[in-house]
Amino acid sequence: xxxxxxxxxxKLLYREVYLAKKDMRVGTILFFAFxxxxxxxxISFEHGNIGKMIHYVFGNAETEEARLLNEEKISQxxxxxxxxxxxxxxxxxxxxxxxxxxxxxxxxxxxxxRFARCSPVSPARRAAAKTVMSLIxxxxxxxxxxxxxxxxxxxxxxxxxxxxxxxAFTVVAFMAAFCTLGQIYTMILHSTEKGMLxxxxxxxxxxxxxxxxxxxxxxxxxxELDVITASCEKLMPFLPLIVLGxxxxxxxxxxxxxxxxxx
Amino acid sequence: MTxxxxxxxxxxxxxKYDGFTLDNVSFSVPKGSIMGFIGQNGAGKTTTIRALxxxxxxxxxxxxLLGLDHIKNEYDIKERIAVVFDELPFHDxxxxxxxxxxxxxxxxxxxxKRFLELCDRFGLPMKKKLGKFSxxxxxxxxxxxALSHNAELLIMDEATTGLDPVVRNEILDMFREYLMDGxxxxxxxxxxxSDLEKIADCVTFxxxxxxxxxxxxxxxxxxxxMMKCTKADFKEISPEDYISARLNDFGAELLVADRxxxxxxxxxxxxxxxxxxxxxxxxxxxxxxxxx
Numbered sequence: 162x163x164x165x166x167x168x169x170x171x172k173l174l175y176r177e178v179y180l181a182k183k184d185m186r187v188g189t190i191l192f193f194a195f196x197x198x199x200x201x202x203x204i205s206f207e208h209g210n211i212g213k214m215i216h217y218v219f220g221n222a223e224t225e226e227a228r229l230l231n232e233e234k235i236s237q238x239x240x241x242x243x244x245x246x247x248x249x250x251x252x253x254x255x256x257x258x259x260x261x262x263x264x265x266x267x268x269x270x271x272x273x274x275r276f277a278r279c280s281p282v283s284p285a286r287r288a289a290a291k292t293v294m295s296l297i298x299x300x301x302x303x304x305x306x307x308x309x310x311x312x313x314x315x316x317x318x319x320x321x322x323x324x325x326x327x328x329a330f331t332v333v334a335f336m337a338a339f340c341t342l343g344q345i346y347t348m349i350l351h352s353t354e355k356g357m358l359x360x361x362x363x364x365x366x367x368x369x370x371x372x373x374x375x376x377x378x379x380x381x382x383x384x385e386l387d388v389i390t391a392s393c394e395k396l397m398p399f400l401p402l403i404v405l406g407x408x409x410x411x412x413x414x415x416x417x418x419x420x421x422x423x424x
Numbered sequence: 425m426t427x428x429x430x431x432x433x434x435x436x437x438x439x440k441y442d443g444f445t446l447d448n449v450s451f452s453v454p455k456g457s458i459m460g461f462i463g464q465n466g467a468g469k470t471t472t473i474r475a476l477x478x479x480x481x482x483x484x485x486x487x488x489l490l491g492l493d494h495i496k497n498e499y500d501i502k503e504r505i506a507v508v509f510d511e512l513p514f515h516d517x518x519x520x521x522x523x524x525x526x527x528x529x530x531x532x533x534x535x536x537k538r539f540l541e542l543c544d545r546f547g548l549p550m551k552k553k554l555g556k557f558s559x560x561x562x563x564x565x566x567x568x569x570a571l572s573h574n575a576e577l578l579i580m581d582e583a584t585t586g587l588d589p590v591v592r593n594e595i596l597d598m599f600r601e602y603l604m605d606g607x608x609x610x611x612x613x614x615x616x617x618s619d620l621e622k623i624a625d626c627v628t629f630x631x632x633x634x635x636x637x638x639x640x641x642x643x644x645x646x647x648x649x650m651m652k653c654t655k656a657d658f659k660e661i662s663p664e665d666y667i668s669a670r671l672n673d674f675g676a677e678l679l680v681a682d683r684x685x686x687x688x689x690x691x692x693x694x695x696x697x698x699x700x701x702x703x704x705x706x707x708x709x710x711x712x713x714x715x716x
Contacts, residue, residue, distance in 0.1 A: 167503070172529025179522050180515055267515060276513035279477050280530045281503035423480050424441075 168282060173290040180267065181260035181294075188256030195253040196309050199246035200316055206242060207317075215239075247313055251329045254305035255336035257298040261291060262343045266353025275423075284419035292412040295341060299404065302333045327393035334404050339364070341411040348418045428491025431455050431577045431609035437475055437485035444633060446471050449485070451628045451638040453577075456606040458599065460620030460641065461613040462704055463630040469613040472630065473581050476611075477507065490576055503532060506570035510582040512562040516555025520548060523569060531573040539572035546594070560591035567595060571602060578602065580612045584619055592616070596623050617700035629704060636707050641700070648703055649683025652676070653693035661690060668709045671716050679706035 178185075205211040219235050222228035268274055277287060306329040314321040342363065347356030396403075432453035439446040446468050453459040463469050474480045476487055478498055487494040489501045514523060520543055528534045543550060546564040554562060563583060570578055578599075584592045596619060602608055614620060620627060621641070628638040637644060651666065658669065658676040665686060666678040679698065680686040687695040709715045 166532030168527075168529045168531050168534065170529070172525055172527075174529075176526045176529060179526070180517065183517075271515065272509055272511055272513040273515070275479060276507065276509065277530075278479050279502060279505075279507040281499045281532075282530055283499055422478065423474065 170286065170290065173282065173286065174294060177261070177264060177290060177294040180264045184260035184263050185257060188254070188260065191253045191256050192250055192305055192309075196250040196312065199250055200312060203243060203246050203313065203316055206239060243317075247310070247325065248328070248332060250309045251306045251332050252336070254302045254309070255333055255340075257301045257305075258295070258333075258336050258340040260298060261295050262340050262347060262356075263353070265291070265344045265347045266356065269347060269351045269353070274419075277419075284416050287419050288412050288415035291344070291415055292408055295337070295344075295408060295411065298340075299333065299337050302336070303330065306330065306333055323397075324387075324390035324394050327397045328390050330400055331393040331396060334400050334407075337404055338407045341407055345411065345414045345418070348415065428488075429455060430488070431457075431490060432459070432476065432611055433486075433488040434472070434476070435486045437472065437487065438483045439471060439475055439480065440483050444468070444471075446475070446633045449630070449633070449635050451635055453609055453611050453626065455609055456603065457625040458603065458610040458612060458623055460617075460624030460627045460700075461611060461630065462615060462617055462620060462627060462700065463613075464615060464704070464708055467630045468633040469630060470581055471633075473579060473611070473613060476579065504575060505577040505579060506573065506575035508563075508566050508570050508578065508580040508583040510585055512554065512566055514554055514566075516553060518554050519552060520550035520565065523554075523565070527569055527573070533573045535572050535574065539568055542568040542571060542598075560587050563587055564591070564595070567598065571598070576608055578608070578610045578612075580610065580614075582613055582615075584614060584616060592619055599623060615704075617704060621700050627700065629707060631708055636710075637703070644703070645697065645700070647682060647684075648698055649680050649686060649695050650698040650702060651678040651680050651686055651690060651693045651695045653678070653690070657690075657692055661693075663713060665689065668706045668712060669714050670706070670709075671714055676714075679703065 202211065206215070215235055215238060219231040222231050307326075310321045310325055310329055314325075339360065343356055343360040346359040346363075347353050350356050350359060430452040432451075434452070435450050437446060437449040444466075449468070449472055451459075461469050461472070471480070475482050475485075476489065476494065478494055490504055492501055494501060514526075518526070524534075524536050524539050527539070528536065540550070543565070546561075546568060548557075548561060548565055548568065554565065557565065567583070584595060587595070599610060599612075600623065603610065612620065612624070624641050626639065627641045627644055629636045651661075652675060653661070654675045655671075658671075658678070661678065666680050669676045669678040678693075679702065680695070683695055683697070686693075
């Protein structure tokens with residue numbers, strides 16, 4: 162039998178990109194809006210009114226001891242604010258990763274899956290298209306994270322530390338895993354809403370357990386950003402493997418779901 | 425390409441659900457013909473089609489499409505067939521142009537030029553989003569995509585339901601052209617029997633998961649007949665000689681499977697040709713035997 166020509170894989174990716182256009186537009190706007198907002202906050206803290214306000218609140222000290230205490234507090238506030246301002250846009254940049262989840266959800270609302278089942282595109286090819294798109298979204302999110310971190314580094318006049326890169330990449334990797342799992346849940350439950358609820362449950366339950374155990378007083382220490390950053394730095398060499406592992410599992414799960422037949 | 429006599433061959437297809445069973449379904453769609461697959465809602469048409477397309481698992485039976493096993497050669501078959509559902513399976517945000525690009529990813533034999541010709545013929549705007557299309561336009565778009573990758577077999581599941589007669593006629597004309605070369609076949613499930621009377625070569629009637637009739641449409645219409653008689657005469661007719669009878673104040677109408685034999689045996693009764701719709705109606709009521 163003659164070998165039949167198969168459809169173009171690039172055109173399969175075109176479908177994913179076309180449907181994710183709106184999400185990508187929203188992701189781009191959110192990223193740049195938050196990036197601008199956070200950079201302005203940091204500039205204002207260092208050279209502008211926010212900094213003046215903080216110094217006004219904590220600036221008055223009658224003794225040397227009080228002055229040192231106030232400076233310590235200002236430094237802590239600065240670190241907290243700068244820590245948050247560095248992470249928000251990175252998280253917003255991960256909006257691109259949500260695009261895959263959104264497209265899968267919309268596929269479930271229509272009879273698209275049934276139609277795709279009637280097409281000559283194999284489950285492996287379909288799963289591969291979704292996985293490749295997720296990788297592309299991940300690369301976009303990483304690029305945006307690096308871009309933003311470097312802008313912040315330039316604003317602060319000191320560049321980007323390896324700890325800051327590690328923290329940003331860990332956040333992106335976590336979001337990638339989050340979105341891949343969300344996509345799987347959406348496909349299993351045939352609904353974006355149910356998929357998101359299942360995903361939140363998966364994430365919230367360990368957090369609740371952790372908060373409960375922490376609240377019981379067994380772990381009394383506050384978790385410092387430095388500690389988290391140090392942990393992320395230790396994780397960094399393994400991060401690419403972890404991400405690839407997550408995507409490989411995602412591919413396998415999607416392949417299985419696409420292959421299954423209806424009852 | 426494989427050589428085959430029947431575009432679709434189903435033998436002993438069985439699928440069990442709670443409360444419904446597709447029971448030993450067997451029929452064939454000869455190459456180059458249109459098969460009208462009729463039955464009332466819930467009769468098993470969609471279940472049969474889903475089994476054909478390997479969308480659902482089956483409990484027993486064999487299915488061949490284009491001379492090939494429908495599971496072993498699934499993707500080779502699907503490259504050569506097209507499916508049209510009753511609802512548009514594409515996102516509303518697609519335009520005709522975007523749909524064409526997407527289909528180039530699905531089918532190796534996608535013919536963009538043919539697609540554009542069909543859209544032009546159907547009067548479908550290529551830059552307008554599908555969400556703004558009317559129901560008829562959406563169905564025409566779906567059919568345009570189905571006819572644009574040189575498919576040898578077109579399977580339609582209630583695709584003309586809900587469309588107005590003008591649109592349905594346009595679509596039926598398109599199918600007549602599609603079949604002209606004699607190598608292409610259509611399986612069309614519907615409960616709009618008037619469409620199938622116009623276009624089908626063969627008819628298969630399914631009811632409650634069982635095939636009641638299958639064969640060439642003209643043969644079925646020629647063999648079946650409607651016998652009309654008075655109430656008094658109706659009492660003389662043996663129940664074995666008719667499928668079911670519709671009683672009214674004036675007399676009875678009986679569907680007979682052998683019109684010629686019935687006319688000969690019951691010469692006092694009026695026997696005439698019937699339609700697919702009436703055949704369907706009377707067969708559906710066969711268990712009651714007499715109904716109003």
